[in-house]
Amino acid sequence: MSMIRIPEADVTGWQCKTCGEPLVRKPVELKYLDSLFNVELPVCPACNMVLIPESLAMGKMRQVEQLLEDK
Amino acid sequence: MEQAELRHWERKCIQEESPRCTAACPLHVDVRTVCALLGQKRWDKAWATIAKTMPLPGVLARLCDAPCRDACVRSPLGGGIEMGALERFCAKHAAPVAPPRPLPSRGKAVAIIGGGMTGLCAAWEMARRGFDVTLHCQNPGGSLLDLPESQLPRDAFLREMENLATLGARIRTDVTIDSTLLDSLLETHDAVFIDSDAAPLSLTDLGQPDEITLGTLHTGLFASRAGETSPVMQAAAGRRAANSIERFTQGVSMVSGREQEGPCATRLYTNVEGVAPAPAIPAGTGYGEEQAHEEARRCLQCECMECVKNCEFLKHYKSYPKIYVRQVYNNESIVMGTRQANTMINSCMLCGLCETLCPEDFSMAEVCLEARRTMVRKGTMPQSAHEFALRDMAFANGDRSALARHAPGAETSEYLFFPGCQLTASAPDAVEAAYADLRQRIGSVGLMLRCCGAPAQWSGREALMDESVALLRSQWEELGRPKLIVACPTCLNILRDRLPDAEISSHWSILRALGVGGESVTSAPLAINDPCGARHNPALLEDVRALLDQLHIPTVEPKLTGATTECCGYGGLLAEANPELGTAAARRRAAAADEDFVTYCAMCRDMLAKTGKRAVHLYDLLFPVGGDPGARPSPGYSARRENRARLRERLLTELWRSTGDDASLPHESIEVRFTDEAARAMEERRILKTDIQKVLLQVRETGRCFHNSETGHSLASFRPTVVTYWVEFEETDGGYLVHNTWSHRMRIMGGQA
Helix, strand or coil: CCCCCCCHHHHCCEEECCCCCECEEEEEEEEECCEEEEEEEEECCCCCCECCCHHHHHCHHHHHHHHHHCC | CCHHHHHHHHHHCCCCCCCHHHHHCCCCCCHHHHHHHHHCCCHHHHHHHHHHHCCCHHHHHHHCCCCHHHHCCCHHHCCCCCHHHHHHHHHHHCCCCCCCCCCCCCCCEEEEECCCHHHHHHHHHHHHCCCEEEEECCCCCHHHHHCCCCCCCHHHHHHHHHHHHHCCCEEECCCCCCHHHHHHHHHHCCEEEECCCCCCHHHCCCCCCCCCCCECCCCCEEECCCCCCCHHHHHHHHHHHHHHHHHHHHCCCCCCCCCCCCCCCCCCCCCCCCCCCCCCCCCCCCCCHHHHHHHHCCCCCCCCCHHHHCCHHHHHCCCCHHHHHHHHHHHHHCCCCCCCCHHHHCCCCCCCHHHHHCCCCCCHHHHHHHHHHHHHHHCCCCHHHHHHHHHHHHHHCCCCCCEEECCCCCCCCCEEEECCHHHHHHCHHHHHHHHHHHHHHHCCEEEEECCCCHHHHHCCCHHHHHHHHHHHHHHHHHCCCCEEEECCHHHHHHHHHHCCCCCEEEHHHHHHHHCCCCCCCCCCCEEEECCHHHCCCHHHHHHHHHHHHHCCCCEECCCCCHHHCCCCCCHHHHHHHCHHHHHHHHHHHHCCCCCCEEECCHHHHHHHHHCCCCEEEHHHHHCCCCCCHHHCCCCCHHHHHHHHHHHHHHHHHHCCCCCCCCCCCHHHHCCEEECHHHHHHHHHHCCCHHHHHHHHHHHHHHCCCEEECCCCCEEEEECCCCCEEEEEEEEECCEEEEEEEEEECCEECCCCC
16 A cells, blocks of 8 residues: 555546645555555645545555455 | 365365276276377377376287276267277377386385286386386286287387386296295295286186285285286286285285275266267277377367356356365465455355256355355454445345334234335335235235345354344234245245244245236246246246246246256345456346346346346236336336335335334435436445435535536545545535545544544
């Protein structure tokens, strides 16, 4: 998971509606079944709301989830 | 799974049993592989395969009397494979093969007396195993040398004698073969073997050697049984002697585990249905390349694979049950590391077809269901595998869908109609009509809307199953233990199993007895799709056919039908645990008939419909609600829930004149529509309308979301329990239009909902 890079195109145009801020890339902790991952993800710099794009959720994240479930 | 259970299951699967040819061959030559190679014109490789097993191959292959031919499965279909002629072709045309490399010396000396086929083969077999072998005879080859050159060319014989020498065997012709020699050999050697057909009579007067060990009354002295005329049986006697002497010199049991030596029985089953007869190619004076190729191609390459050929799941994992059960066993044994068979275990449809087809009744269903239960008990069952189905079961048994009542206005129930939660989800109007029909025709019929527990059963959740059945039982008892009328074949199986004290009939047998009539709704024949749940219920199979007959509907049967019907891909929760394979199984079943299907399981109906196959449920014919039932789409997952809830609501209002007793939840007031793309994503990703409404309610309450200035769409997430849902949407007048949705199970740390 630490090697994950989200292509720029997957998050183009999104900004935080509440804060009106463009998103920045920041390390975010993700947890599943006692495993913690540090992943750089698009985040609102003001309120820290994290965006998980479709490509990540249905791709690498799903793979890792299934791998962890089989551990 | 205990190791004994593993062995029990492994023994049941006969795929690895020898083909009949190899079993009949006293040397167990791999005839099937030889034929496969000859069928590819790989002459040298075929010969090497023969030579690997045969002693003195250049001699024996030319003389082999091929007992495999009469045992061949091809025998009634044009005649057994002419293996003798194929062996001779190989011996003549293929490149010579060097003798095998002998094992390291054992430091044990064996003397052989008599140099006929048996003695020579014994020498070959023992020399290759690392014995120090000396063959005593005056004329090596004996009567073999009398054979005509056309049958056994002298140079072929001499080449094998050279090979025997290369293996390390010595031949002594400068001795007088008599009892003095025998006595001295017994003194100086670890064991002695006599080729009884090539030794003087004075030495063979030892009584009949033991059939299994070829042992004689004299310890350390072994002898072949005299009078054997079959060359390959003579060779086998040489091998048997070698095996005995090996055991004797090692001091291990002389008899145990020797059942497979020599010609033996095999349990391998090969289905020859559809195999066209093909006459054997006459051997004449010997095959040329084309004839050998053609003859070898007649080989059926015997194997069982009865279950694998007929199951998408078993085929998908590219092996067969004997291997699968080993993988299941290994999967359970893993303490640290990846359990690679989890998905395989969760992909069995538990439909029982393999067990029905298997000549030895191997049941993958039993293996996989038990493995699932073990996984649940040990806490190793992947969380995501069955969660959606179990949530659906909880909904079907929850306040919004479940109901248990006497007939309107009645205080007691003689009968209780149990349509099953998937039928109410798929065809709620027909369920309503069916219930009305039952009340009208047989009087006091109560109604129970709930799930029988199949998802808990199939997912291996025994505690949940017990809990579900206990609740069902208490409701049934509260209603005065009425006779159950059950529409769904799976519910029927589960209820009969778990409510053994209840009197249970299928709705189909009741309808058959009451009679149904009317004009035929179709003149085109329909193909009957028996659900897997009906496999072991001959009465049900018959009732359904009788009903179709009463309806004057012409029917056809697919190849796999009745007791051997195929699962639609939903059984065992395959479609939930492994959706791609579930779809493949549904497609396979859909392709089993050109005609429209008629079935009596709601899941079969909907799984088939999802593939684009036209299919009707019997309810569509008996209780039509208009439209083209064959084209009725399968309701999506959200619609299935709504259908159940609305049916309950409507029945409560219209029949029992009571209002629904539950207020709607806050998120349900969110007006939401979906683009086609979003609707597809919801089905594929198992995301419900209510999940999306919960995300949107949160947006409405907090305003927190992302916005995309290019598309004008907004994006928000919410995690009701264990899954985070994302919804990409735009606001419309008073509601939302959803463009896309996705989910993940990982949690974002730091408080994001």
